[in-house]
Amino acid sequence: MNRNEILRAGLNALGLDLPETATQRLLAYVDLLVKWNRTYNLTAIRDGDEMVTQHLLDSLSILPFLQDVQSLADIGSGAGLPGIPLAIAQPQLAVTLIDSVQKKSAFQQQAKIDLALTNVSIYSGRIEDYRKYDEFDAVTARAFSDLPLLAKAAGPLLRPGGRIYAMKGVLPQDEMAALPAPWHVAATPRLLVPGLSAERHLLILERN
Structure with a gap:
């Protein structure tokens, strides 16, 4: 299957019925990531077809759990994962991407411009320096440290x-x-990610 077919089959397996504009934006995002990755090494996955499975479909697998979420911070966002695919799939969702690595934030900015993602904001800096408190319904993290450190960093947001x-x-x-009170x-x-055999889970954390 080509990249388009892999994505469409995966979306169908996830039960996601996205409009054609969203599907094309997701594919354009992968194209942009492949292009930037040649120079900036944003992700260890080099192949665009693998990116569809391991980045797009993996990110979108959490979408059913975010139905009541209107604002989301994606911390340690890297190349914009899962934040950018979620923002593409849900245009009404306000997504803020937070990462301390400038080249990754630069890529996020380019993706925001090229894909016309008006619901995406970008903060380039350490999470500890982000000063907008009590702002988000949810925080996502795909590759950010361990759970106790994540809870400490995300809590104020x-x-x-x-x-x-x-x-x-x-x-x-x-x-x-080890989660702190x-x-x-x-x-x-x-999480059952189409085309991915590795074990995946979503941990949903709440405060008492």
Whole structure:
């Protein structure tokens, strides 16, 4: 299958019925990532077809859990994952991408411009220096440290009742046990990513 067919088959398997404009933007995002990756090494995955599975479909697998979320911060966002695919799939979702590596923020900015992502904001800097508190319904993280550090970093950003959605592989039992009060793990649904055999989980964290 070509890249377009891999994406469409994956979206169908996930039960996601996206408009054609969103599908084309997702493919354009992969094209841009492949292009930038040749020079800036934004991701270890070099092949565009693999990016569709391991980046796009993996990111979009959490979408059903975000139905009530209107604002989201993606911390340690890297190349914009999962934030950019989520922003493309849900134009009404306000997404802020936060990363301390300038070249990654530069790529995010280019993707925002090229893909006309008016619902995306970008902060280039350390999460500890982000000063907009109590702003978000949710924080996502796909490759950000361990759970205790994530909870400490994300907590100030969240509104009362806000949740952390941490994307992990095998359930990190030690990290879960080390979560500081008042955080606890509310749910650990397994993510079934089309075309990906590796074990994936979403850890949903709440405050007591």
